[in-house]
Amino acid sequence: MPHSRSLLRVARRLTSNPAAAEDLVQEALLRGWRSFHQFQAGSNARAWLFRIMLNAFFAQSRTAEATAVMTPLDDGVEGALAGSDPVAAAEREDIRRALGELAVEHRTVLLLGVVEGFTCLEIAGILSIPIGTVMSRLSRARQALRERLASRASPALAPQERR
Amino acid sequence: MNCTDITALSPRYLSGELEPGPCAEFAEHLKSCPDCAREIDSLTRQDALLREAERSMDADTTALDRRIRERISSEASAPRAMRWMGTAAAAVIALLLGGFALRVLLGPHPTGLYGDATLDHRLEVIDRQPRRWISGKADLEALTARQGLPVTLLASLAPAAYRLERGKLCRLDGRVFLHLVYSDGARETSVFVRSSSDLTIPGPARESIGGRRVFAAEVGEQSIAALQDSRLTALFVASGHGPAAMDMAREAARAL
Numbered sequence: 001m002p003h004s005r006s007l008l009r010v011a012r013r014l015t016s017n018p019a020a021a022e023d024l025v026q027e028a029l030l031r032g033w034r035s036f037h038q039f040q041a042g043s044n045a046r047a048w049l050f051r052i053m054l055n056a057f058f059a060q061s062r063t064a065e066a067t068a069v070m071t072p073l074d075d076g077v078e079g080a081l082a083g084s085d086p087v088a089a090a091e092r093e094d095i096r097r098a099l100g101e102l103a104v105e106h107r108t109v110l111l112l113g114v115v116e117g118f119t120c121l122e123i124a125g126i127l128s129i130p131i132g133t134v135m136s137r138l139s140r141a142r143q144a145l146r147e148r149l150a151s152r153a154s155p156a157l158a159p160q161e162r163r
Numbered sequence: 164m165n166c167t168d169i170t171a172l173s174p175r176y177l178s179g180e181l182e183p184g185p186c187a188e189f190a191e192h193l194k195s196c197p198d199c200a201r202e203i204d205s206l207t208r209q210d211a212l213l214r215e216a217e218r219s220m221d222a223d224t225t226a227l228d229r230r231i232r233e234r235i236s237s238e239a240s241a242p243r244a245m246r247w248m249g250t251a252a253a254a255v256i257a258l259l260l261g262g263f264a265l266r267v268l269l270g271p272h273p274t275g276l277y278g279d280a281t282l283d284h285r286l287e288v289i290d291r292q293p294r295r296w297i298s299g300k301a302d303l304e305a306l307t308a309r310q311g312l313p314v315t316l317l318a319s320l321a322p323a324a325y326r327l328e329r330g331k332l333c334r335l336d337g338r339v340f341l342h343l344v345y346s347d348g349a350r351e352t353s354v355f356v357r358s359s360s361d362l363t364i365p366g367p368a369r370e371s372i373g374g375r376r377v378f379a380a381e382v383g384e385q386s387i388a389a390l391q392d393s394r395l396t397a398l399f400v401a402s403g404h405g406p407a408a409m410d411m412a413r414e415a416a417r418a419l
Contacts, residue, residue, distance in 0.1 A: 004224045004227060004228050004231065005221060005222075008224055008227065009217065009218070012220075012222070018222070022227050025227060025231075026227065026234065029231050029235070030238070033235050034238075091212060091216075092212065092216035092219060095212050095213050095216045096216050096220070099213065113174070113178060114213050114214055115213065115214050115217040117178075118178075119175075119178045119179070119180040120178055121180065134174070135174040135175065139174055142210075145213070146205070146209060
């Protein structure tokens with residue numbers, strides 16, 4: 001199921017542990033099934049499911065204690081990439097850790113826009129916010145990620161001086 | 164375009180959704196402004212690293228997928244779900260589950276002509292979701308003529324013992340079709356027809372009858388058949404598997 005993999009990838013970076021992430025994806029697909037009569041045939045099914053999942057996540061977050069949660073990085077296997085290039089593996093680990101340290105609203109737009117490839121317009125629909133807000137949030141999120149990485153002294157990605 | 168514009172537009176540039184005109188201006192500015200070029204390059208590289216880093220951590224979803232399917236199946240057959248949907252027909256529930264799987268769980272497969280046609284049949288004919296149908300004979304003939312189709316087609320497409328009940332226009336795979344619903348009093352079947360052969364029917368033709376190619380497939384719980392010649396394309400959708408859709412297509416190929 002292509003969408004469940006995509007949904008799980010994002011859920012794992014929003015929730016506090018892998019089981020909670022799977023529960024969130026399951027909840028999203030169940031809600032999708034129950035509200036399928038509202039789905040417009042031919043429209044963007046993936047974006048629609050992400051909208052359902054993020055609504056469920058934010059509803060859960062409101063009732064739970066608000067914390068800067070992140071999935072522990074030592075679960076899951078990096079796969080074939082891991083052994084072949086330790087420098088690249090370290091860079092990937094750095095950026096994953098940096099992403100996990102961002103505020104949830106920055107982490108969310110980066111996951112949707114950069115990792116999952118949604119356009120700003122699609123993200124606006126998924127999060128029910130104006131496209132202008134998506135654009136400024138993405139800019140700030142990219143900047144925040146860059147600053148986190150720079151503070152870990154990754155010289156390749158340190159911010160350049162701008163006149 | 165100046166550096167301030169570049170900053171403002173960069174999210175839509177980086178997502179690839181900037182329109183061609185502004186996109187070309189954006190690229191022009193980068194050619195002449197090293198600071199902006201460095202900035203966009205840095206963000207592009209950061210994005211690529213983030214994407215690769217996150218996607219390299221993909222988990223296996225086999226067990227999760229199975230749990231979700233089981234949960235949906237058990238909900239679909241629960242008495243509460245049946246009452247909620249206003250029908251006791253298990254076949255309809257299976258169709259709904261099939262339709263949901265078609266459109267959502269299976270991602271982009273099946274799409275296009277067959278996917279759209281079977282989905283329309285399920286939502287509009289079986290589920291009877293509200294639509295603006297045309298019912299009067301004269302109105303249906305006028306609608307048919309406006310689509311560049313001969314009105315004699317309405318009878319030629321009718322399966323044996325079925326009568327034309329209603330019709331309307333719809334879009335399948337982005338193209339306008341006439342959606343006709345025929346009934347024998349107990350069952351309803353959908354025929355979608357378009358006055359051209361400007362589209363490719365999936366799969367090889369099963370038969371050729373009177374110079375018309377006939378195709379068939381199964382999509383979820385429904386069977387679908389297609390008929391194409393130089394002047395028109397018609398799709399026949401029947402609920403359940405078996406020869407019904409193919410028989411209708413063969414009959415129509417002989418009658419045309």
